[in-house]
Amino acid sequence: MPEKGIFWQKRNTIIISDLHLGKAGHFRKHGIPVSGKIHYTDLKILESLLHEYKPIRVILLGDLFHSLKNKEWDDFLRFIKVFDMVDFTLVKGNHDVIDEYPNELEVVDSLDLNPFNFTHKRENSSLYNISGHVHPGFRIRGMAREGLTLPCFHFSESFAVMPAFGQFTGIKKIRPSEGDKIFGIADDNVVELI
């Protein structure tokens, strides 16, 4: 979906990765004034997805929260309380350093749901691995030398990497291998790039 998530119809589950909530607060704490409103937008988009797809479960593929607890963490807790009909599962990422998680949020290091294996960083698995972490982007070039880097989904034969869901995140250019599929996100569309 163009909101940078995957809807797994069979299991009625939404998968998103790398929200990096709390990053604005972390920056503010270090004297860089970034408005926390950016994370309201993150949650608002997630909310609209919950209304639209009505999933029973949301899998957060790591880097849910950028730093130690701050006000923005409370916002998130409030959010999952409101949507208590949805199960939230966090597959822990390198940024998830909070030591105490509420009961409403299931926290695991990795998650196997046949035929998929969910981790934050890419791992080898006998199942098809789906991960986040790298914030993949793909650069396309036009004739007039103008370039454009788009966030993208990266699918290869044995694994897939998801784009970062959070607004306050960067993009890392990736280089796909032969035979990989890349789906870029342009405005409100998911476009097959290769």
Add this chain to the structure above:
Amino acid sequence: MSDGVIQIAKNWFKERNWKPFSFQIETWEAYLAGKGGLLNAPTGSGKTYALWIPCVLEFLKENRPHEVRPEVQVLWVTPLRALAKDIRSAMQDFCDDLDVRWNVGLRTGDTTTSERQKQKKSAPQALVITPESLHILLSQSDYPNYLKNIKSIIVDEWHELIGTKRGVATELAISRIKKLTNSTVKIWGISATIGNLPQAKRVLLGEDYYKNAVSVHSNVDKKISVESVLPEDIVDFPWAGHLGTKLLDKVVPIIKKSETTLLFTNTRSQTELWYQAVLKEAPELAGVIAMHHGSMDHNIRGWVEDALHEGKLKCVVCTSSLDLGVDFRPVDTVIQIGGPKGVSRFQQRAGRSGHRPGEESKIHFVPTNTLELIEGAALRDAVAAGKFEQRKPLEKCLDVLVQYLVTLSVSGGFRPLEILEEIKGTYCYRLLTSSEWNWALEFITTGGSSLGEYDEFARVYNDDGIYKIINNRTAQRHKLSIGTIVGDPALSVKFLSGGHLGTVEESFISRLNPGDTFWFAGQNLEFAMIKDMTVMVKKSKRKSGLTPQWGGGRLPLSSLLADQIRNKLELAKNGIYEDVELIAIKPILDLQTKWSIIPDKNTLLIEKVETEMGNHLFFYPFQGMFVHEVLASLVAYRMSKLQKITFSISMNDYGFELLSDRDIAIEEALELDLFSEENLMDDINQSINKTEMAQRKFRDVATIAGLIFQGYPGKNVNARHLQANSGILFRVFQTYDEDNLLIKQSMDEVMTLQLEQSRLMEALRQINSQKIVLQETAKPTPFAFPILVSVLRRENLSSEQITDRLIKMQLQLERSLGEA
């Protein structure tokens, strides 16, 4: 009394069998009379003695040579670290000769911590310092005591600083020290000739000082002779291009004949290419030829500079990195490859040779294409007429102001009203409004009014009227990011076996695969891997390889030089050929006349031609490529309102091109006044992607204002969680904090610096007074050809959505894949 001390200096000169120049004596007298001012003198003219000597004499007026207190008396501000070392020793030598027990200290980014501690404990009487280090001094809590006895601040090479944010930082530091010394400090600047010297004086001295200050001009005239290297056969010489290696066989003999040659190129990649080319043509130069550019490692550059001094090198291929600096006495020949785009820069480079007073400086000009030969003649005229470009000072740089305020908060805090009064006395901020000031204060304390939440923000606190920083780590982080030079995001290049070579841009490396080779610092390197922001390489024996492109660096033709070029063309049009260069290219100009015309100064020439690429329109306003880029977009936009059409745009310094697959109804468009000044700003905003340009400017602005932290030296990793790319921050601010003045500043910088707004207006006025001549030609003319093949080609992206752009670009992508 001052007569007495001046005699000391005269004697010192006599003992060396030298005679002081009259400008030196004039400066001594003015200084000792308590004046400040601006000394206009070129490098190598004895300008250091003109101002250093009176500083010492002033001390001798009231003290005996041994009566030295540990107080800083003189700050000698220099823009270049490389200059600092030599100047310091010249200054120290003079003191030693007179047995004045002064200690001249050096304070730059290279000064060791222990040395800095020593300077803190026992202050040297004079400090040679860079603007950045001066601000670091201001971030130390005891600075008011340390600096309050200063008698004078001398700013060397002011022409290099004015017009930059480092210049603004210098203005701010001066405003602070004036207050600390109760306005007793004398301010002096030393500047090479620029077109706006009176303004340069005003900017440096400040609104409160400049009216009482003097101007001293050195009468040391430097003769400069310009000699173009002419191609054997003009018909064979390329019409377009910018490398110039075609004339290699003429350049190498010049190098061989000379003692030491500086070979100036315009870009860093051109430097790499020329270095290779010269070595290939003359392998015997191996070992005595070196290169020097801004991306090379500091130590390697230092080695090259030292070797130059000692006369060990026969040739150095370099960029503007050697434009200014200490005199390299052994240098007797200067070669300029390609148009230098400005008269001042050309003169400065020419002045690198023949340092002895009275000696003639000779510069060889090597054109890279046919039309560039005109520049050789134009430059000679401008030099002979003593014309120089202006260097415009910057105004209201809020990013530098924010940095400065945080600096003062680190060192014990500041009272806003006091500081406001001081900065209003500087040229840069003389027109600062109270709302801009309040915004800056709010920005460093609460993060800006629209942030909404104040709880966690930690930078500067308002502690009962004094703004200060409490958090030690914030303070430390700020001290490390003081400065206004923002590096490109660059990766350092290192051998696997150790040894640092320099930096390359990330975008270049990202195109390489392990095993690929590229030329860097004159060596062919094999790319092994990227590790921790470092490119690991090993030496390669292969002969082929890519040359990295470094961004930026390309400057547009100055209007002064453009004007000279038009003079030359007008003469040629009237059949007057006086210069060897123009005589050489007469066959080409004849061809231009045959196919079209040569425009005189009252004519705007437009050429229309059809080729297999489509329909071309060429316009020749001669206003430099930045202005052409805007003009081209503007004209394209206005024409697309008349007919449905998409253009591709291309430009160089002489003109621009619109290319379309349809017939362009230029006659109709001209009747409707294509260059009207009506709705100008609206149309420009519609026609160019200002936001994208502003986003690029914002990277520097945000870094200076402390929003982007470049990391602790040597321990990049710790700060990683605080790194956000400026593009993201730009979007965040634009969406959630629209009143942010740093965004506005970026927009303004785009308008004034990038798009050269004032020059654009001037250009339009000129065009509107000109007669427009439309010529249909059968083939692209000699004027048109370089634009046609120019690499600066841009799609005019009117109002297409990203998705549309994407689909179009994807089609192109597929096509090129299919071809490969």
